[in-house]
Amino acid sequence: MASHYEAPIRRPLVTGEKSYHDVTVDVARPVEGKANKAWWIVFGISLVAFLWGIGCIIYTVATGIGVWGLNKTVNWAWDITNFVWWVGIGHAGTLISAVLLLFRQKWRMAINRSAEAMTIFSVVQAGLFPIIHMGRPWLAYWVLPIPNQFGSLWVNFNSPLLWDVFAISTYLSVSLVFWWTGLLPDFAMLRDRAVRPFQKKIYSLISFGWSGRAKDWQRFEEVSLVLAGLATPLVLSVHTIVSFDFATSVIPGWHTTIFPPYFVAGAIFSGFAMVNTLLIIMRKVCNLEDYITVQHIELMNIVIMITGSIVGVAYITELFIAWYSGVEYEQYAFLNRATGPYWWAYWAMMTCNVFSPQFMWFKKLRTSIMFSFFISIVVNIGMWFERFVIIVTSLHRDYLPSSWTMFSPTFVDIGIFIGTIGFFFVLFLLYSRTFPVIAQAEVKTILKSSGERYKNIRERGESLVGTGADPRTSNTNLELTTSTENPLPDVNDDKVNNLLGTIGTFDSSTETADDLKKISGVGPKMEEVLNSIGIYTYLQVSKMTKTEYDLLDSITGSFPGRAERDDWAGQAKNLLNN
Numbered sequence: 001m002a003s004h005y006e007a008p009i010r011r012p013l014v015t016g017e018k019s020y021h022d023v024t025v026d027v028a029r030p031v032e033g034k035a036n037k038a039w040w041i042v043f044g045i046s047l048v049a050f051l052w053g054i055g056c057i058i059y060t061v062a063t064g065i066g067v068w069g070l071n072k073t074v075n076w077a078w079d080i081t082n083f084v085w086w087v088g089i090g091h092a093g094t095l096i097s098a099v100l101l102l103f104r105q106k107w108r109m110a111i112n113r114s115a116e117a118m119t120i121f122s123v124v125q126a127g128l129f130p131i132i133h134m135g136r137p138w139l140a141y142w143v144l145p146i147p148n149q150f151g152s153l154w155v156n157f158n159s160p161l162l163w164d165v166f167a168i169s170t171y172l173s174v175s176l177v178f179w180w181t182g183l184l185p186d187f188a189m190l191r192d193r194a195v196r197p198f199q200k201k202i203y204s205l206i207s208f209g210w211s212g213r214a215k216d217w218q219r220f221e222e223v224s225l226v227l228a229g230l231a232t233p234l235v236l237s238v239h240t241i242v243s244f245d246f247a248t249s250v251i252p253g254w255h256t257t258i259f260p261p262y263f264v265a266g267a268i269f270s271g272f273a274m275v276n277t278l279l280i281i282m283r284k285v286c287n288l289e290d291y292i293t294v295q296h297i298e299l300m301n302i303v304i305m306i307t308g309s310i311v312g313v314a315y316i317t318e319l320f321i322a323w324y325s326g327v328e329y330e331q332y333a334f335l336n337r338a339t340g341p342y343w344w345a346y347w348a349m350m351t352c353n354v355f356s357p358q359f360m361w362f363k364k365l366r367t368s369i370m371f372s373f374f375i376s377i378v379v380n381i382g383m384w385f386e387r388f389v390i391i392v393t394s395l396h397r398d399y400l401p402s403s404w405t406m407f408s409p410t411f412v413d414i415g416i417f418i419g420t421i422g423f424f425f426v427l428f429l430l431y432s433r434t435f436p437v438i439a440q441a442e443v444k445t446i447l448k449s450s451g452e453r454y455k456n457i458r459e460r461g462e463s464l465v466g467t468g469a470d471p472r473t474s475n476t477n478l479e480l481t482t483s484t485e486n487p488l489p490d491v492n493d494d495k496v497n498n499l500l501g502t503i504g505t506f507d508s509s510t511e512t513a514d515d516l517k518k519i520s521g522v523g524p525k526m527e528e529v530l531n532s533i534g535i536y537t538y539l540q541v542s543k544m545t546k547t548e549y550d551l552l553d554s555i556t557g558s559f560p561g562r563a564e565r566d567d568w569a570g571q572a573k574n575l576l577n578n
Contacts, residue, residue: 011295012451013106013293013450014291014293014443014446015290015293016290018451020444023440026288026290026291027186027437027438028189028190028193028436030287030433031433031434032190035433036285038285039285042285043425046422046423046424047426048422049419049422049423050419050426051419052415052422053416053419053422053423054419056412056415056419057132057416057419059412060412060416061132065133065135067410068409068413069408069413071405072403073395073396073404073405074395074396075395076395077392077395077407078414079133080129080133080391081384082125082384082416082420084387085383085387086122086123086125086129087123087239087242088239088263088270089267089270089271090118090122090171091119091239091264091267091270092118092119092271092272092274092275093116093117093119093120093122093271093275094171094175094235095268096112096115096116097179097228098229098232098235102229102232106446106450109443109445110291110438111279111292112182113179113435113436114437116175116182117179117431118428119175120175120176121427122274123168123172124423125420126168127168127172130164161245163241164245167237167241167242171231171234174227175231175234177227178227181224183436185212185439186435186439187210188207189436189440190436191204191207194565195561195565195567235264235268239263240260240264243259243262244259244260246390251394251395251398252327252329252333252394252398253322253330254394258321261314262311262314265307265310265314266386268303268307269304269308269311269353269379270383272300272303272304273304274380275300276297276301276372276376278428279292279296280369280372280373280376286437288437288438291443294367297366297369298366298367301360301366301372301375302360304357304360304375304376304379308354308357308360309357311354315353318334322334337389337393340393340397341396342393345392346385348382349382351382352379352383353382356375356382357379359371360375496534498551499533499551499555500533500534500535502543503535503540503541503543503548504539506535506537506540511536513536514538514575516538519538519566519568519571519572520571521565521566521568538572538575538576541569541571542572544563544568544572545569546564549561549563549568
C-alpha cells in the first residue's frame with residue numbers, strides 16, 4: 001500500500017502533453033511571432049470605429065453637447081448609460097484576479113491576465129464620458145481641491161458623483177498595480193528570450209529587474225495577496241457607489257435600497273460575459289486552446305447563469321417593492337417601462353438578462369464554444385439595455401405630465417459609443433501583441449496537479465518524480481548520443497542537406513575543426529549535435545540567418561530559438577576576426 005493517498009485530479013485545466021518549456025513557448029509565441037490575418041482584420045475594424053468616435057468627440061467639444069439627443073427632461077441618456085455599462089464590464093477582471101486568488105481557485109490562472117487588462121481598458125472608456133459631458137473638458141481640473149480666491153471648489157462634497165471620482169480612481173489604480181505586478185515574471189521571460197537589443201532593453205525596464213530569485217517570488221506572493229485583499233472590497237464598493245448616483249435621488253424607479261447589491265450583481269454578470277467574449281476570441285486568434293479550455297468557458301458560464309438569476313430576482317423584487325409601496329408614481333414608473341413607448345427596450349433587457357442565461361443549466365449548451373460566444377454577446381447587449389431602461393424610462397415621464405418627452409439619440413451619441421468600443425478593442429489587441437496574455441509562471445504552478453500530461457502519468461500508476469524536467473532544456477535529462485529516445489540527426493536528411501548547402505560543408509582533409517563551445521549557448525552536447533550534422537567551423541556558423549536558424553531548430557528539436565537569441569552567427573564572426 002502506498003504511504004499516502006493522492007486524490008485523482010479533475011478534468012485538466014491544461015490540455016495536451018504540455019511541459020514547462022511548452023508553456024513558455026506557447027505564451028511567448030503571440031508576442032514574438034507575426035500577427036495573423038484575423039488579428040489585422042479585427043484591428044482594422046476597431047481602428048476605424050475608434051477614429052469615428054474621435055471625430056464625434058471633437059465635434060461635440062467644438063459645438064457643445066447640444067449635438068446630443070438630450071433635452072430638459074432627459075438630461076442624462078447615452079452618456080451615463082455608457083458610463084455605467086463600461087464600469088460594470090470592468091468588474092469581472094478584479095473579481096477573477098483578486099477574489100478567486102484569495103479562494104485559491106486554480107481555474108483563474110489562464111484567464112486572469114486578460115480579465116485584468118479588460119478591467120483597465122474598460123475603466124478608461126468609462127472615464128471618458130464624465131469628461132466629455134462636462135462640455136468644457138479643459139476645465140476638468142476643477143474637480144480637484146485647488147485653493148482659489150472663491151474658497152473650496154468642492155462645494156457639493158456630499159454628491160455621489162464626487163464619490164465616483166474617488167471610487168473609480170482608486171479602483172483603477174489598484175487594478176493597474178495588481179495587473180502590472182502579475183506581469184513582472186512574464187516580462188522577464190520575454191526579456192530573456194528577446195532577440196533584438198531594443199526589445200531586450202524595453203522588457204528589461206518594465207520587468208523592474210526581476211531575476212527569479214526566491215526572494216523575488218516571496219515578495220511577489222506577498223504583494224499579490226495584499227493587493228488582492230485591497231481589491232476585493234473595491235469590487236463591491238465601486239458599483240455600489242455608482243448605484244448611489246440613482247438611489248439617493250427622488251426619481252420614481254431610482255429611489256430604492258435594492259440598487260447597490262443589484263448593480264454589483266449586474267456588473268459581475270456583464271463583466272464575466274465580456275471576459276467570455278474576449279477569451280473565446282483570444283483562444284482562437286492566439287492558438288491558446290490548450291490553456292483556455294472548454295472547462296474555463298463552462299465555469300464562467302456557470303457564474304453568468306448564477307449572476308443572471310440574481311439579476312432576475314432583483315427585477316422581480318423591484319416590481320414587488322413598487323406594488324407593495326402603494327406609491328402610484330413608483331407603480332406607474334414600472335408599468336411605463338413594460339408597456340410605455342420604450343417597452344421594446346424593457347423586454348429586450350428581460351429576454352437577454354433573465355431568460356438567455358437559463359440555457360446554461362444544460363451542460364451541452366454551456367460547454368458549446370459557439371453558443372457561449374453568442375450568449376455572452378446577448379448578455380452584454382441586455383445589460384446595456386438595462387442601464388438605458390433605468391435611466392431614460394425613469395426620466396422621460398416625471399411628476400409633471402406637461403414636461404413628458406421622448407429621447408432619441410443622434411449620430412454623435414451613437415458615434416461616441418461605437419468609438420469607445422473601437423478604442424477598447426484597439427487597446428486589447430495591442431495588448432495581446434505586446435504583453436503575454438496568459439500568466440505562464442502561474443500556469444506552471446498548477447501543471448502537475450491540473451495538466452493532462454501529469455494526469456495521464458498518475459492514471460498509469462507511475463511516479464511524478466523527475467517528470468517536471470523538460471528534456472529539451474535540462475542537460476541532466478538530455479541524452480543526445482546513441483540513445484533511441486533522442487537519436488542524433490541523420491546527415492542524409494533533406495533538411496540537413498539544405499542547411500549545409502547554404503552555410504557550406506566541412507572538408508576534414510583541408511580544414512581544421514573549431515572549438516564551437518566558445519560560442520555562448522553551445523555546450524559539449526550541442527557541439528556533438530552540430531558535428532553530427534556536419535557543422536564544425538566558425539565560418540559555417542557565421543553564415544547562418546533566420547532561415548538557417550529555423551532549419552537548425554527543426555533538425556535538432558532542442559533549444560528552439562536559442563541560436564537566434566544568442567546570435568551564434570555574430571559570435572562566430574567575432575571569433576573569426578580575433
